[in-house]
Amino acid sequence: ENDSVKIGIEFENQDRGSATHIQSKKEAKQLFQPIGKIYQQIKSVLFLTFNKKKLADQSYADSQVNLVHFKNAFGQDIAGIINTSASLNKKLRCPVVIVTSPYTKRKESFTALALTITENFRKRNKQILVLRFDFTNATGESYKDEAGQGEGRSHIHFHPSGAIQDIMAAIKYCKNNSKFHATDIILLGLSFNSPMCRKAIIQDETQSVKYCIS
Numbered sequence: 001e002n003d004s005v006k007i008g009i010e011f012e013n014q015d016r017g018s019a020t021h022i023q024s025k026k027e028a029k030q031l032f033q034p035i036g037k038i039y040q041q042i043k044s045v046l047f048l049t050f051n052k053k054k055l056a057d058q059s060y061a062d063s064q065v066n067l068v069h070f071k072n073a074f075g076q077d078i079a080g081i082i083n084t085s086a087s088l089n090k091k092l093r094c095p096v097v098i099v100t101s102p103y104t105k106r107k108e109s110f111t112a113l114a115l116t117i118t119e120n121f122r123k124r125n126k127q128i129l130v131l132r133f134d135f136t137n138a139t140g141e142s143y144k145d146e147a148g149q150g151e152g153r154s155h156i157h158f159h160p161s162g163a164i165q166d167i168m169a170a171i172k173y174c175k176n177n178s179k180f181h182a183t184d185i186i187l188l189g190l191s192f193n194s195p196m197c198r199k200a201i202i203q204d205e206t207q208s209v210k211y212c213i214s
Helices: 025-049 052-062 107-123 160-175 191-203
Strands: 064-071 077-084 092-100 129-133 180-188 209-213
Touching: 064 160, 077 107, 077 160, 092 107, 092 160, 092 191, 107 129, 129 160, 160 180, 160 191, 180 191, 191 209
Parallel strands: 092 129, 092 180, 180 209
Antiparallel strands: 064 077, 077 129
16 A cells, blocks of 8 residues: 555545645655656656667567457457467466557557566566457457448447457456466556446456456
8 A cells, every 4th residue: 555656636525626735845755756656667668669679679579479369249359469478389377467459549559568568577587468459349450340441430330338348358268268377367448448447347257357457
């Protein structure tokens, strides 16, 4: 609990919220120091993102990359990418991070994050697997109905309820496939994806997700 960071508005017994008052420079430093650490972490990821050639020369050589396909409850195909810190020559048993694609983006947009995670685990001789996938009826390589085939029309039939089914399909795939077995599942869903990830966790009867970052 001491390592956590709370960012937001503190609500008092009033009709409106008011930000916490800073009484001194010392308090200001204590308040913004954790934010500085977060900034450094974000800067590191951005550095990897904008140094794609160096990233490709080093991390891609070490990270194991596999394309996978699985189906949701409607029988629609979902395209995914797996990055691992170890070879998939034999079935892995390790924690799995499921990364949901940002709204209007495809799974490749989180390449730098996936490689950062797997590279850090690989250097410590630990196993980790990152699964990224495209939502159905959305941007990317997963199933789209006929209405979504044209340019600029990929999200015309996208719906949160369908996205929830896709997330649940990804969770199910992590627990039942021939390539790996998830010992723990960490679900990452940011911004627009956050409520859909939480809903998927609630609807998942197996309660397979151990952590959710949203």
